[in-house]
Amino acid sequence: MTDDTGAGPRVTRLLLQDFRSWATLDLAPRAAVVALVGENGAGKTNLIEAISLFAPGRGLRRADFAAMARHGAPGFTVSLTIEGVYGSHRLGTATTRAGEGRTRICRIDGAPASSPAAFGEHVRLVWLTPDLDALFRGPAGDRRRFLDRLVLAVDAEHGARVSALERALRTRNRLLEEDGEPRWLDAVEREAAELGVAVAAARRETVGRLDGLVAETQDPASPFPFARLGLEGEIDDLVASLPAVDAEDRYRALLREGRGRDRAAGRTLTGPQASDLAVRHGPKDIPAHLASTGEQKALLVGLVLAHARLVATMTGIAPLVLLDEVAAHLDPRRRAALYDELLRLAGQVWLTGADRGLFDELANRADIVAVGDGRATPLGA
């Protein structure tokens, strides 16, 4: 395949201590695809959640770090050995109880890392979890969060920008509520406008690249229908049609004009926090939420795989791909096609499933690991 840029980084060892259901785990996978098989509640998702902690944020469950330590344990430790073209590196993250609070520790090759962002030098992550099944027909907020994670995987600054914008808008809402000094309101709207346009521009850039990549690589024979992507929102239209400086001025004017309305609403109604990711089923040319449930799932899988290729292209690091309970929802034809696609990706893929039979088509091409009773046992492939 042309998008194959050579073997990406692989996890060659995963060590857990006191992480969720796991007292200890020492797993040394060898293959490019690792399938975890076990009953519900066996700890499969916990295992890939541990890997997801090496991405910016709070992992694939968006949970509190305090909730991740095993019941009764003071903290947890997760350690990954990553092997790639740049050799072998050990990444570690842990929480400890120091004083009253918990502190998170990050280490790379045994030395303290300044922040979790430093892991981005060695590993990138992309994941798909069952809670995204309703993404296309659910609330716009879920799609925005999905979108911002797509951006974050290629643009490490995006998370800081999004949280700064949130703080600026919360400040504005507070000032509106408390009838704050107009000059102060002007100042915070100026800041919100700069941040809002930066957030919208970063989203537009990633969505444009992803849509381009999907269009370029669409294969009419693929059981994963291609998606067409766009952004819907007042600020997205501004950013699409104006230079950044003019878009900032225009957004600032919209904020000023909207003060009365926003004061009454108790929140800011215009801006990136009101945008939506619009996804269409490409071959049928209909909005994704009108497609069948099976088609929506296939669209989403296709989108995540395209994103993995985009991350590889843009960052030079093929991401680890974590697919939680994805195989079970696909018919056998799509499942076989999925495995073929996964094996063509440059990065390592981790799959979970309740039934070993789901992974029959991967026989001899993947590490199959049985998970249960607090243990992970590699099965003969």
Added chain:
Amino acid sequence: MARGVAGPEIERLIQLLARLPGLGPRSARRASLALLQKREGLLVPLAEAMRVAAERVVVCSTCGNVDTSDPCAVCADPSRDPSILVVVEDVSDLWALERAGALHVRYHVLGGVLSALDGIGPEQLDIAGLIARAQDPAVREVIVALPATVDGQTTAHYLTEALAELPVSVTRLAHGVPVGGELDYLDEGTLSAALKRRTAV
């Protein structure tokens, strides 16, 4: 805290030292022991230096700096360029900029940044003092050296507007000062570079 191994006088010393930035109970204990073991060489001179500092410390009524004279040594220094004022959040930022030594100018300590969410408004900051000082005809440029956080930058926008009617140019530190980075934590090279690449707003 666990019951101390020492008498109440020494425990009090440890507890006070533990309140210092960068020290915790463990390091305060270690520091106390070092002081007590070097009674003549360290503890007595330190106590004397602290007594004198406590007696003489004043906040400069011009710029907000902390010193033993009012106006402070920086404000009183006639060799400094009177045409530039640098606005900082805290005294620690003033000291950090002085350490960097990039500019031989005077400062204005705001005493915080605007934060509606933390209940800090314009009246809690020394903005009136800044405007009064910027009206001095000798002042030509005000450099706003506030953190690159939302609150810091909002305050910078506010000051830019507040100073707009005066014949001074308002400039900002060049980008490259990390988001959320406080001046005090920046190394001197980064600080000098940010000051030299300041931009008009």
